[in-house]
Amino acid sequence: MKRVKLGHHYYYVVTPEELKGRNMRGKNVVLEGEIETKPLIEFLPMELPSWRTTFKLHGLSIEFAGSPCLGKGERVKVYGRFVGDGIIATAIETERALFTTEE
Numbered sequence: 001m002k003r004v005k006l007g008h009h010y011y012y013v014v015t016p017e018e019l020k021g022r023n024m025r026g027k028n029v030v031l032e033g034e035i036e037t038k039p040l041i042e043f044l045p046m047e048l049p050s051w052r053t054t055f056k057l058h059g060l061s062i063e064f065a066g067s068p069c070l071g072k073g074e075r076v077k078v079y080g081r082f083v084g085d086g087i088i089a090t091a092i093e094t095e096r097a098l099f100t101t102e103e
Helices: 016-021
Strands: 003-006 009-013 028-034 040-044 050-057 060-064 075-082 086-093 098-100
Touching: 016 028, 028 050, 060 075
Parallel strands: 009 028, 060 086
Antiparallel strands: 003 009, 028 075, 040 050, 050 060, 075 086, 086 098
């Protein structure tokens, strides 16, 4: 499988079928596609206030710690760790910007 480097980590370039067919749980992956749902951006007013963005990509739940400027129908590349039913994203790349979060 092809791998790409972003920051200090390598990510496997995968398709939705490869995620379902292979044992990729816990691996760093990059998945490209169109956002299927309107992104939900939540403010979390805990001790350390933060933002959480969630949306669907190829039927998978994508969760990102931050508030990227994204919309339904936008083409994105999501970099993150595959957790079985979704991806915990560390970066989201669009045609116009690269949004990253600290690990």
